[in-house]
Amino acid sequence: MTHDVIRHLLGDYVTGELPEDARAPVADHIAACAICAAEVESLKSILARAADLPRSIDPPAEAWANIRAAIERDEKAVGAQRVRSSAGFWRRPYVLAAAAVVLVLLSSGGTAMYMRARAGDGDPSRSASMNPGAATPASLAAFTIEENNYLRNVAVLQDLLDQQESLLAPETVAQLKASLRTIDEAILEARNALARDPANKMLIEMLSGTYRQKVDLLRRTAEMTRGS
Amino acid sequence: MKTSAVVSDSIGPNPSTMGEEKAAALDSIRRAQSGDVDAFELLYREYAGRVYALCLRLKAGDTSDATELMQDVFIKAWRRLETFRGECAFSSWLHRLAVNTMLENARGDNRRIARVLPMDDTSRLAGAARSSGIDLKMDMEDAIASLPKGARLAFVLHDVEGYQHQEIAEQLSVSVGTVKAQLHRARRLLRERLER
Numbered sequence: 030m031t032h033d034v035i036r037h038l039l040g041d042y043v044t045g046e047l048p049e050d051a052r053a054p055v056a057d058h059i060a061a062c063a064i065c066a067a068e069v070e071s072l073k074s075i076l077a078r079a080a081d082l083p084r085s086i087d088p089p090a091e092a093w094a095n096i097r098a099a100i101e102r103d104e105k106a107v108g109a110q111r112v113r114s115s116a117g118f119w120r121r122p123y124v125l126a127a128a129a130v131v132l133v134l135l136s137s138g139g140t141a142m143y144m145r146a147r148a149g150d151g152d153p154s155r156s157a158s159m160n161p162g163a164a165t166p167a168s169l170a171a172f173t174i175e176e177n178n179y180l181r182n183v184a185v186l187q188d189l190l191d192q193q194e195s196l197l198a199p200e201t202v203a204q205l206k207a208s209l210r211t212i213d214e215a216i217l218e219a220r221n222a223l224a225r226d227p228a229n230k231m232l233i234e235m236l237s238g239t240y241r242q243k244v245d246l247l248r249r250t251a252e253m254t255r256g257s
Numbered sequence: 258m259k260t261s262a263v264v265s266d267s268i269g270p271n272p273s274t275m276g277e278e279k280a281a282a283l284d285s286i287r288r289a290q291s292g293d294v295d296a297f298e299l300l301y302r303e304y305a306g307r308v309y310a311l312c313l314r315l316k317a318g319d320t321s322d323a324t325e326l327m328q329d330v331f332i333k334a335w336r337r338l339e340t341f342r343g344e345c346a347f348s349s350w351l352h353r354l355a356v357n358t359m360l361e362n363a364r365g366d367n368r369r370i371a372r373v374l375p376m377d378d379t380s381r382l383a384g385a386a387r388s389s390g391i392d393l394k395m396d397m398e399d400a401i402a403s404l405p406k407g408a409r410l411a412f413v414l415h416d417v418e419g420y421q422h423q424e425i426a427e428q429l430s431v432s433v434g435t436v437k438a439q440l441h442r443a444r445r446l447l448r449e450r451l452e453r
Contacts, residue, residue: 089320
């Protein structure tokens with residue numbers, strides 16, 4: 030090896046990183062070359078001084094307070110995000126509608142019994158697909174057929190209700206329209222979700238349940254107008 | 258870590274495995290991972306000095322930049338604590354985070370990448386050291402701070418922190434040859450500056 034090549038190996042030689050088979054020729058050269066010998070001493074001095082540097086230096090006293098404040102801001106933000114996410118979930122129309130379904134089912138046991146008692150009384154708007162207890166379609170194709178039934182029944186009931194709206198108290202009509210808007214938004218959102226994920230059975234179930242809820246709401250309101 | 262006869266005892270800085278970590282630190286790590294900020298403060302008290310020393314050298318002795326970097330490192334450490342699995346020592350994990358954070362910050366600010374402190378503007382590390390009551394080899398710190406960025410990184414990580422060429426190359430996303438060249442350059446510049 031030449032002097033110039035060896036000079037570039039001196040660093041690894043001093044730090045012990047030179048491969049074993051290269052050490053002997055480098056050592057031989059150092060023994061014979063005053064320039065390289067001086068450079069080795071200089072390198073050792075640099076490395077010794079580097080090794081002698083303090084391993085630890087106290088940071089400014091306020092640093093931890095800054096870090097802790099940032100962590101606490103982080104935690105608050107994460108907490109708020111969780112609350113927002115949770116609130117956002119409950120604000121989703123289809124979730125609202127699903128919750129409404131649960132509430133209606135829980136609170137209208139008597140109504141349901143009444144409805145079942147009236148089932149088969151010749152009302153043309155009644156069909157198997159409108160039965161709240163009907164089985165959920167297992168696929169998007171089956172659901173599409175059922176959805177058409179829902180839409181036809183909704184149209185019939187909606188017409189009926191429009192004609193009899195004047196028989197209801199204004200507050201009831203306002204409440205009914207608000208509920209229908211919520212359900213329609215839920216249907217739209219679930220429908221869009223289903224378009225993106227057609228194989229999602231949970232979405233089919235949710236959408237089917239929301240349609241059933243709409244039909245049930247319209248029908249019960251129609252029943253109220255009959256009784257008024 | 259490397260096996261240098263000259264530097265191995267004092268430079269090989271970090272316990273290489275979780276097994277070498279102090280039991281108290283292990284307990285603090287576990288508690289901090291479950292969200293205990295007080296436990297994280299204990300970790301900070303244990304490791305901040307070493308991380309700050311590294312940050313100061315990476316930031317050429319700029320105490321403001323170094324403090325900001327160290328704070329970023331610990332904030333990131335808190336956020337990523339659950340990803341620490343103990344494959345390496347916690348101090349090594351923090352050091353790696355410090356280098357990565359510095360590189361990320363630098364990528365976001367080209368001015369910082371390009372900045373090289375001139376020789377007559379390197380007294381800030383001295384100030385930091387004096388304020389912390391440590392008798393530093395000031396001429397050495399100043400000389401390191403005066404190095405061009407690439408040479409300084411290579412020197413600090415290899416000759417001060419004890420990382421191997423390959424480890425540095427991976428962290429900096431450069432070749433081993435580049436690391437060696439920067440190291441060679443750093444040592445040559447330091448010799449010139451310290452032996453004037």
